[in-house]
Amino acid sequence: MKLNYWQINLLILLFLLSIWFVVSFGFGIIWSEELDRFKFGGFKLGFWFSQQGSIYFFVLIIFIYVFLMNKLDKKFYKNSIDSQEKHKE
Amino acid sequence: MSLQALTYLFVGISFAVYIGIAIWSRAQSTNDFYIAGKGVSPIANGMATAADWMSAASFISMAGLIAFLGKDGSVYLMGWTGGYVLLALLLAPYLRKFGKYTVPDFIGTRYYSKAARLVAIICLIFISFTYVAGQMRGVGIVFSRFLEVDINTGVIIGMCIVFFYAVLGGMKGITYTQVAQYCVLIFAYLVPAIFISLMITNNPIPQIGFGDKVIGSSTYLLDKLDQVSLDLGFNAYTEYSKSNIDIFFITAALMFGTAGLPHVVVRFFTVPKVSDARKSAGYALVFIALLYTTAPAVATFAKINFINSVQEVEYKQAPNWFKNWEDIGLIAWKDKNNDGIINYSNGNALEGVKPNYIDKEGDYGERATINNPDLSNSNEIYIDNDIMVLANPEIAQLPNWVIALVAAGALAAALSTAAGLLLVISASISHDLMKKILMPKITEKQELFFARCAAAAAIIIAGLFGIYPPGFVAQVVAFAFGLAASTIFPALFLGIFYKRLNKEGAIAGMISGLIATSSYITYFKFISPQLNIAKNWLFGISPEGFGFFGMIINFCIALIVSNFYSKPPKEIYQMIDEIRKP
Numbered sequence: 001m002k003l004n005y006w007q008i009n010l011l012i013l014l015f016l017l018s019i020w021f022v023v024s025f026g027f028g029i030i031w032s033e034e035l036d037r038f039k040f041g042g043f044k045l046g047f048w049f050s051q052q053g054s055i056y057f058f059v060l061i062i063f064i065y066v067f068l069m070n071k072l073d074k075k076f077y078k079n080s081i082d083s084q085e086k087h088k089e
Numbered sequence: 090m091s092l093q094a095l096t097y098l099f100v101g102i103s104f105a106v107y108i109g110i111a112i113w114s115r116a117q118s119t120n121d122f123y124i125a126g127k128g129v130s131p132i133a134n135g136m137a138t139a140a141d142w143m144s145a146a147s148f149i150s151m152a153g154l155i156a157f158l159g160k161d162g163s164v165y166l167m168g169w170t171g172g173y174v175l176l177a178l179l180l181a182p183y184l185r186k187f188g189k190y191t192v193p194d195f196i197g198t199r200y201y202s203k204a205a206r207l208v209a210i211i212c213l214i215f216i217s218f219t220y221v222a223g224q225m226r227g228v229g230i231v232f233s234r235f236l237e238v239d240i241n242t243g244v245i246i247g248m249c250i251v252f253f254y255a256v257l258g259g260m261k262g263i264t265y266t267q268v269a270q271y272c273v274l275i276f277a278y279l280v281p282a283i284f285i286s287l288m289i290t291n292n293p294i295p296q297i298g299f300g301d302k303v304i305g306s307s308t309y310l311l312d313k314l315d316q317v318s319l320d321l322g323f324n325a326y327t328e329y330s331k332s333n334i335d336i337f338f339i340t341a342a343l344m345f346g347t348a349g350l351p352h353v354v355v356r357f358f359t360v361p362k363v364s365d366a367r368k369s370a371g372y373a374l375v376f377i378a379l380l381y382t383t384a385p386a387v388a389t390f391a392k393i394n395f396i397n398s399v400q401e402v403e404y405k406q407a408p409n410w411f412k413n414w415e416d417i418g419l420i421a422w423k424d425k426n427n428d429g430i431i432n433y434s435n436g437n438a439l440e441g442v443k444p445n446y447i448d449k450e451g452d453y454g455e456r457a458t459i460n461n462p463d464l465s466n467s468n469e470i471y472i473d474n475d476i477m478v479l480a481n482p483e484i485a486q487l488p489n490w491v492i493a494l495v496a497a498g499a500l501a502a503a504l505s506t507a508a509g510l511l512l513v514i515s516a517s518i519s520h521d522l523m524k525k526i527l528m529p530k531i532t533e534k535q536e537l538f539f540a541r542c543a544a545a546a547a548i549i550i551a552g553l554f555g556i557y558p559p560g561f562v563a564q565v566v567a568f569a570f571g572l573a574a575s576t577i578f579p580a581l582f583l584g585i586f587y588k589r590l591n592k593e594g595a596i597a598g599m600i601s602g603l604i605a606t607s608s609y610i611t612y613f614k615f616i617s618p619q620l621n622i623a624k625n626w627l628f629g630i631s632p633e634g635f636g637f638f639g640m641i642i643n644f645c646i647a648l649i650v651s652n653f654y655s656k657p658p659k660e661i662y663q664m665i666d667e668i669r670k671p
Binding site for chain 1: 155160162163166167170171173174175177178179182296297299300301302309310311312327328329333336337340341344364367368370371374375378381382385669670671
């Protein structure tokens with residue numbers, strides 16, 4: 001079965017939003033106390049995720065999304081995107 | 090130069106820059122006025138979004154709040170950044186593709202209904218005014234402390250500046266001014282943070298520094314703070330004190346609320362292409378993260394510095410900043426045991442919490458209050474969290490130019506957010522209410538005129554909020570996010586991802602989300618605040634986190650009601666297919 005643009009888009013969203021959920025609600029809240037047993041430097045790991053780590057991951061997630069979607073756009077809509085560029089010029 | 094002269098200089102230069110930009114980039118058409126002619130580059134839009142987003146609350150209050158709450162404060166850090174992931178992945182590209190001017194515009198068109206548009210306008214105006222009220226208070230505080238003018242004069246100066254560039258420049262003027270304001274505010278936030286990080290841990294990067302060892306000792310800063318907090322009767326700084334479910338719901342409500350805030354959503358209408366909207370959300374979060382990852386470090390440093398400089402110090406020896414902030418009314422000392430020494434610990438210092446000052450000096454020269462001391466604990470200090478950031482450079486004894494810089498930064502943060510909010514309010518009135526509902530025949534020129542009038546009226550109302558600050562500002566912030574999460578986010582999200590949703594479903598969903606969230610918050614915050622404790626809450630969810638529950642209600646009702654009515658018309662299916670393409 002061949003997936004269309006929208007279906008692949010939904011898979012990308014599902015994948016990235018699960019990372020989003022795990023690093024914030026997971027590591028930062030639900031399992032935060034368990035992770036606190038591990039330390040790196042002066043940070044307890046769960047505390048670090050809730051006040052630092054989750055935010056770094058958020059930034060990363062958006063840029064991975066930008067990269068994947070640009071590739072997907074090119075694959076499916078190469079012509080219309082080229083014409084948009086031309087139109088802009 | 091004296092502190093005051095320096096502050097005038099910094100604030101004066103930054104204001105001159107904002108006005109210069111406004112004249113250079115004034116709006117010519119409604120397209121310019123609402124969405125800056127769709128010509129903003131993704132990086133500039135990212136900076137403008139960041140400045141728009143980071144308000145007086147982020148700049149002035151957040152670090153203080155985290156210092157006070159410890160790990161519980163993480164809800165703000167994760168909530169106010171994680172929302173951008175939702176925005177970038179679920180909303181921004183599609184709304185940009187849709188390409189119209191406002192959030193009610195999308196809702197009104199997608200659900201082919203004036204009623205839906207009207208519900209969206211009401212939510213939007215309520216959310217935006219709630220927010221503006223807080224900004225103007227921030228402007229007032231900064232002016233009264235650092236420029237030593239009357240709070241009212243300060244608010245009026247702020248209003249004039251915003252009036253000038255919002256009314257003249259519209260979205261275009263605001264966007265480029267916000268780029269400048271971002272640079273000012275981030276510089277003003279990072280400089281003192283780096284200074285203090287170096288002083289306490291000898292590490293120039295605050296994000297790493299607050300996990301480092303205190304200079305000249307082998308204890309980690311956070312471990313020391315945990316210990317000190319426990320000694321003073323607080324919870325350990327690095328542990329949650331609220332229940333997991335409450336933390337979960339508050340974080341979720343703030344995230345989904347962020348993604349549904351109209352003044353943030355509308356920023357992604359201004360970029361040239363769909364792919365730019367995605368990229369722009371990424372840049373925005375980078376610029377925001379710079380401040381949001383510094384804030385917990387600032388909180389940690391400020392808390393330890395504050396405790397070190399007041400705990401068990403004789404009042405007569407108290408540092409100057411203590412007395413300055415007493416004069417502003419954000420700190421108070423009640424000598425419970427009559428020893429002339431300041432004791433800081435957990436609990437309220439005063440009965441009724443907030444100080445009521447009288448025109449008299451106490452036994453040791455402190456600013457006296459008529460409140461009775463709260464004798465259930467030994468804490469003698471009332472402190473407003475807001476001063477943690479503003480007083481931080483003074484507490485750490487940094488040079489005067491750093492303190493002046495912080496004042497300019499705080500003003501940049503407050504003004505940029507106020508301007509962005511005023512613009513969404515004016516656009517929703519002139520475009521959605523006048524043009525699309527009440528007077529569809531007006532020309533573009535008349536519409537632009539209405540937009541400018543609406544912006545001017547909104548500024549005056551916002552100014553009145555600043556001069557006569559309503560006591561409920563802090564309480565209604567939960568409201569703004571709760572409503573954005575339970576009304577606007579679901580309507581936008583389902584509008585894009587679920588074609589079958591018809592107008593009946595969407596309207597029923599928005600109204601039930603609105604009623605559920607606002608009645609829960611109103612009940613606990615205004616009607617019977619004495620019952621606002623964990624054991625009375627539904628499933629242990631505090632009013633701050635209830636917006637997420639309201640969102641779930643919205644989803645359920647929308648999907649159920651939708652199935653009882655006919656499918657949306659063919660054109661809507663085509664429109665959704667169209668916005669799903671890049």
